[in-house]
Every structure is written in C-alpha cells, then in structure tokens.
Amino acid sequence: MMAADEKQVSALIRRHEQVKRWEGSDTFLEPCTPKKDNMKVKFQDGCVFLAACSSGDKEEVKKLLQKEADINTANVDGLTALHQVSRV
Secondary structure (H helix, E strand, O other), rough: OOHHHHHHHHHHHHHHHHHHHOOOOHHHHHOOOOHHHHHHOOOOOOHHHHHHHHHHHHHHHHHHOOOOOOOOEEEOOEHHHHHHHHHH
C-alpha cells in the first residue's frame, strides 16, 4: 500500500501527463473565440411556418407566405400547418 506522500506524487505525475496530452490535443489547438458562421441557426421556412402557425403568430405566417413557404410541410407526426392552426 502506498503512503500518502507517494499517492500525492503519483497524482501530480498523472496530472502533469494529462496536461501534456491536453496541450497536444485538437481541442486545445482550436481558437478560443467561436466562429461567427456557427453562431446562427437557420431553420427551413417550412419549419418556421409550422411553428408560427402552431403558436398563432399571424404576422410571421403572413411574412412566410410572402416568402413562399411550403404550406404542405409536415411535422414528424405528419401534421401540416392547417392542422396546427386548427388546434389554436
């Protein structure tokens, strides 16, 4: 069985080796600032249209219809925007 001092030294050595592996990793080499291109999520107009219909957001629905959103887009359950509007 190791003495407390030996365990501490062993832990420090393992930590030092862990830090060396980290410093050589791809994650460590990545820049710290996030890429601006990755900061915005873009949903398809059909998905946004479904969400606007289900929440009753008339202004957003009108805007998306002007952008020619696909009114036949269905969610994972097969419900279209018309189904969503009828539930509001």
